Amino acid sequence: MSRKKTDMTSRFILGIAAAALGLFGATASFAQSAFSPAIQVNDRVISYYEIEQRALLLAIMNTPGDARKLSREQLIEDRLKLEAAEIAGISPNEGGIQSAIGQMAKRVNMKPEDFIKALAAEGVDEETIRSFTISGIAWQxxxxxxxxxxxxxTEEEIDRAIAANSGTGGIRVLLSEIVIPTTPQTREQVDSLATQLSEIRSFADFEAAARTYxxxxxxxxxxxxxxxxxTNLPANLRPLITSLGPGEVSDPVQLPNAVALFQMRGIEETSAPSPKYSAIDYAMLYLPGGRTAETLAQATEMRDRIDRCDDLYGIAKDMPQGSLIREAQAPGEIARDVALELAKxxxxxxxxxxxTQNRQMLIFLMMCGRTAELGEELSREDVAAAxxxxxxxxxxxxxxxxxxxEAIIVQK
Structure with a gap:
């Protein structure tokens, strides 16, 4: 194994160890009943052990929010998805499962077998990894x-999407947005509300809903x-946006802790071509307190006294390690909620x-710069697939x- 890969694997395992510390202590408190039912979803049972295993995996993957709460929500949804798959006669094959695990391993530059061993060394069963992928494949x-x-x-939708993504024809859009915050407990109600709001066709009604929700x-x-x-918008949202006519509202767009809707107020071609971007340089400074008045005031004061992203290093030097993150990422690699804010x-x-997902930290998000590139021509097949x-x-x-x-869900 090369020195570079050994170092990378070591960093990954160290990350696992750090993520695990807070979770293993809690597991011991009910070790004797780890396999007893914690949640029942219709006729399917979720054990305490499964919850702890999934929570540990989520922590290792640096998933924002409370890992144990998110674990419960994901496992409930997994049971619903698997039940629907069983009714439809759908069962993932081994090749699909191994491919999904391989993709997870690739993200940390490891072979699948090394990835599984590294997780197993820190207490994550291979079956936990398999379960994580099986429900997603079945649901698809x-x-x-x-x-x-x-x-x-339609061919017209493909034409508009290609024009929106190419550098040969400049297109700009005038949008309105509704971004409804969610928690795991309110996600179902918010999804229902967002579906209703997506039927709006009046500018006045959308404006009123935005002020309300x-x-x-x-x-x-x-x-x-x-x-x-x-092209400021995330690539996977451009087809959705460009398919809208004036006054039309998009389908609900799922974000990590919100659901968003967009109404088209105007779309026009410009003489200048729309640039494509190979990388977006941005910074995120995490401020304790969430959206409290004190933290928002601190953010406003910071915004008024800095001119560029480099100034954030001076602010962050007296803050806890990890408070400032600066990334230069390809547009498709940026989290959707962050990408939408950067677009503005x-x-x-x-x-x-x-x-952050648990709302304990306010994210001071700063655009540092965009790197333009001349992109390859999009195929009609790729656009239609998107x-x-x-x-x-x-x-x-x-x-x-x-x-x-419709489900009967009992949490203990």
Missing amino acids: GVIQNRYGSQVQI SGSKTKVDGGKINWMSI LDDNEVSTALT LRQQRLASFANSYLAQLRA
């Missing part, structure tokens, strides 16, 4: 089987966002709209909310 089959024939992409700072303006180049910012502008996946994702979210509403 359910949605494809149930809704695949209903998703028809949105948690974004744009709510004071009825959700209105200034003109922006379509010019260089050296700041957003304080986001918090549009199709976006539609299927909307169907999937609605169906899961329905299954959860």
